[in-house]
Amino acid sequence: MGKVSTMMINVLVVLCLFGEAFSKTKKHHEEISTEFDFFYFVQQWPGAYCDAKGRKCCYPNSGKPATDFSIHGLWPNYKDGGYPSNCDTSNPFDPSQIEELEGRLESDWPSLACPSVGHKFWAHEWNKHGTCSLFSTQQQYFQAGLNLKDQTNLLQTLKDAGIEPNDEFYNVEDMKEAIKEKIGYYPWIECNRDSDGNSQLYQVYICVDTNGKDLIECPVLPRGNCASRVQFPKF
Structure with a gap:
């Protein structure tokens, strides 16, 4: 050769x-x-979103949402603080798959961004986060978020502890204790600031097992801290 x-x-x-x-x-x-360790289930207080310094607030086509926490997202995460994203581009968001849930999503999982984005918000959540979950369908993913909102019932939990959205200031630790009393685990609370510089209750992070339904102790917490006392703004 x-x-x-x-x-x-x-x-x-x-x-x-x-x-x-x-x-x-x-x-x-x-x-x-497609592997991850847990979910962050994130709920947002609309009063703080709309009152944040330098931010405009637009209501969805369905009108002003109810005075309640709304879902921001159900996000797969790693224990090292990182997260997967956009895991399956072959399975993009399809509005027809969530038609049965759309009314509930408009009330409990709306976007307050300006200009109003409609389905684009849900498309972002599914394409970036939902495709990295273990849910095989979009309906299962969004239904899991709605179920978790019902399960945690944050606003009523805080009201039961005398913590109301009335523009008053409350201890963050009291908020965490009230939520732990309800769900069994401490949440993580994120704050923002209004135009007057007041620290406000903005988002609540709760950790969920990879099955998307069982609440767990958070393996790792997001970055950032609130003041010891924060405002719970009206909406």
């Missing part, structure tokens, strides 16, 4: 090995992209 033939065979062998290694690496990354 000549030198040229031997060289060609060696090149082909290298290419085959490289192709196999690339295939394994690609498969490995695909498998990792």
Whole structure:
């Protein structure tokens, strides 16, 4: 066998090995992209969103949402603080898959961004976060979020502890204790500031098992801190 033939065979062998290694690496990354350790279930207080310094607030087409916490998202996360995103581009958001839930989503999972974005908000949540979950359908993913909102019932939980959305200031630790008394685990509370510089109750993070229904102790907490006392603004 000549030198040229031997060289060609060696090149082909290298290419085959490289192709196999690339295939394994690609498969490995695909498998990792759908693995996660827990969910952050994030609920937002609309009064703080609309009162935040430098932010405008627009109501959805269905009108002003009820005076209640709304869902921001159900987000897969890693224990190291990172998170997967956009895991399956072959399964993009399809509004027809959530038609049965749309009325409930408009009231409990709305966007207050300006200009109003309609389905684009839900599309963002599914494409970025839902495709990384273990839910096989979009309806299952959004239904899980709605179920968790019912299960945690944050506004009533806080009201039962004498913590009302009345523009008064409350201790953050009292808020956390009230929620722990209800759900069994401490939440993480995120704050923002209004135009007067007041620290406000903005979002509540609750940790959920990968099955999307069982509440758990948070393996890792988001960054940031609130003041010791924060305003619970009206809406």
